[in-house]
Amino acid sequence: MSKTTIHPDQIYIDGLANNDSAIIQSIYKKFVPKVVSYIRNNSGDEDQAQDVIQEIMILLFNQAKAKKLQLTCPFDAYFFLLCKRKWLNEIKKSSNKGVTIDDDLPSSNEPTEEMVAETEVFDEKQKLFDLMFLKLGDKCQELLKLSFTIKSMEEVAEKLNVTYGYVRKKKSLCIGKLTQWIQETNRFKSLKIT
Amino acid sequence: MNEERYILFGQYLENELSEEGKITFEKQLVEDQEFASDFEIFKELNLHLENKFGNEKELNAFKKNLKSASKKHFKTKKSKVIAFKQWQFAIAASVVILFGLFFLLQNQNPSFEDYDNPENAYFTERGDVNENLKSAQDAFNSKNYKVAIPHFEAVLKENKSPEIQYFYAVSLLEDNQFQKAETNLLELKSGTSIYNNKATWYLALSKLKQKDYKSCKEILLTIPDDFEDYEQVQELLNELE
Numbered sequence A: 001m002s003k004t005t006i007h008p009d010q011i012y013i014d015g016l017a018n019n020d021s022a023i024i025q026s027i028y029k030k031f032v033p034k035v036v037s038y039i040r041n042n043s044g045d046e047d048q049a050q051d052v053i054q055e056i057m058i059l060l061f062n063q064a065k066a067k068k069l070q071l072t073c074p075f076d077a078y079f080f081l082l083c084k085r086k087w088l089n090e091i092k093k094s095s096n097k098g099v100t101i102d103d104d105l106p107s108s109n110e111p112t113e114e115m116v117a118e119t120e121v122f123d124e125k126q127k128l129f130d131l132m133f134l135k136l137g138d139k140c141q142e143l144l145k146l147s148f149t150i151k152s153m154e155e156v157a158e159k160l161n162v163t164y165g166y167v168r169k170k171k172s173l174c175i176g177k178l179t180q181w182i183q184e185t186n187r188f189k190s191l192k193i194t
Numbered sequence B: 001m002n003e004e005r006y007i008l009f010g011q012y013l014e015n016e017l018s019e020e021g022k023i024t025f026e027k028q029l030v031e032d033q034e035f036a037s038d039f040e041i042f043k044e045l046n047l048h049l050e051n052k053f054g055n056e057k058e059l060n061a062f063k064k065n066l067k068s069a070s071k072k073h074f075k076t077k078k079s080k081v082i083a084f085k086q087w088q089f090a091i092a093a094s095v096v097i098l099f100g101l102f103f104l105l106q107n108q109n110p111s112f113e114d115y116d117n118p119e120n121a122y123f124t125e126r127g128d129v130n131e132n133l134k135s136a137q138d139a140f141n142s143k144n145y146k147v148a149i150p151h152f153e154a155v156l157k158e159n160k161s162p163e164i165q166y167f168y169a170v171s172l173l174e175d176n177q178f179q180k181a182e183t184n185l186l187e188l189k190s191g192t193s194i195y196n197n198k199a200t201w202y203l204a205l206s207k208l209k210q211k212d213y214k215s216c217k218e219i220l221l222t223i224p225d226d227f228e229d230y231e232q233v234q235e236l237l238n239e240l241e
Helices: A010-017 A021-030 A032-041 A046-065 A075-093 A110-135 A138-150 A153-160 A164-184 B003-013 B019-031 B033-054 B056-078 B086-105 B131-141 B145-158 B162-174 B178-189 B196-209 B213-220 B230-240
Strands: none
Touching (some): A021 A032, A021 B056, A032 A046, A046 A075, A075 A110, A110 B033, A164 B033, B003 B033, B131 B145, B131 B162, B162 B196
16 A cells, blocks of 8 residues: 545544444535446446445444555545446346447546555455355354454453463464465456455 | 463463563564564463453443434435335235234224324423423423322412413323322313313223223213314224224
C-alpha cells in the first residue's frame, strides 16, 4: 500500500466501521442513486441494485474493521466503481441471458482503480479463507471459533474439556492446515499478498 | 505438514518466544523465502479469523442497520413507481382474495375493534405541573389503559371535569371494566357537555364489545345526526342490520 495522503472522505469508511446510522443514510442519499440508475440502465432492476449495494457496504465494513481501508480517492468514484464492477461480474455469471452491457469506463483514474483493486483482492481473500475454513474438521472449526471469540485460552480449554497446552498447540496446527491449503491453491497464487 | 513450523508461528505471534528464539525466527524470515511466505499467510489467516469471529456481533448489528437504511431509502423511492409487474399483480390479487375469504369466514357481526379508535388526549400544556394528568395522558395515548386508569382516578378526585371523565371511561372500556365504564358514560350522556354524544357512542361500543347487538343498536339510534362521527354510527348500524 503506497503511503499517500488519506482523502477526507475517509469519514464514510470510518462511519461504516462504527455502524454510524447517519453516515449510512448519507451514503444512501448521496451515492446510491447513481449506482441504482447505472444498474437499471444495464439490464438490472432496483432489487438487484439493492443487493449489490448492500454487499459492497458489508465488504467495506469488513475491510475497514480489518484496519485495511485507507481511502486515497473520493468515496463517490470508489464506491461507484466497486458497485459497477460487481454488477458487471454478476451479469457475466448469468450471461446466458443475452444482456447488453453499456460499458463506458470512467476516465481512467489511477488512485481510484488502485483502491478498487485492493478492495477486490481483500474480498477474494476473505472468500477463499472462509471456503477453506469450512473444509476443516469440526474440531478445528470449533476450537478456532472459540479461541477467537473468547480470547482467554484457559476458558477455551475449560469449555472444550482439554488442557491449556493442547488448545495452544491445536490452534496453531489448525491455522497451519489452512496455511498449507492456501499455499496449494492455485487461486491464491494469482493474488498478491501484501 | 510441518507441525513444528506452525507451532513456532503461533508462539511468535503470541509473543511467547525467548529473545534468542525471536532473533533466530526473524533471521529465518529474511533468509528463507518459503518460510516467510508461509508465515505471511499464517499471519493473515490469524487476522482474518480474529476479525471474522471477534467482530461477529458488530457485523450482525451493522447488517441490521444497513438493511433498515436500505429499506427506508428504496421504499420512499418506490412509492413514485406506479407500474405494477405481473408478479405484483398476482400478489395483489391473492391478497384481495384472502381478504375476501377472511371476511366471508368471519362472523357476520361487526366487532368492537373495527370501530375502536380513541382519539389522543391533550390535556396538559407546557408548564402544566399536574403529574397525574400528564401520566394519565401519556399512558392513554400509548394505549396503556391499565396504567392510565389510576392516574385518571387521582385527577378526578381533585377536579372532576367531563373531559377527564370521558377519557377515564374510555380507558375502563378498553380494559374491559364494563360496569364502571358504563356508569361513567351514562353520567356523561345525561350531562350537557360536549362529550355527551361521544359518551353515547362509546356506550354503544361497550355493548358491541359485550356482543349485546340489540342494546348497541338501540343506543345508536339515539345519537343525533349532527354528531361529529355520525358516519361511523351509520356504518355500524348498517352492519348490525
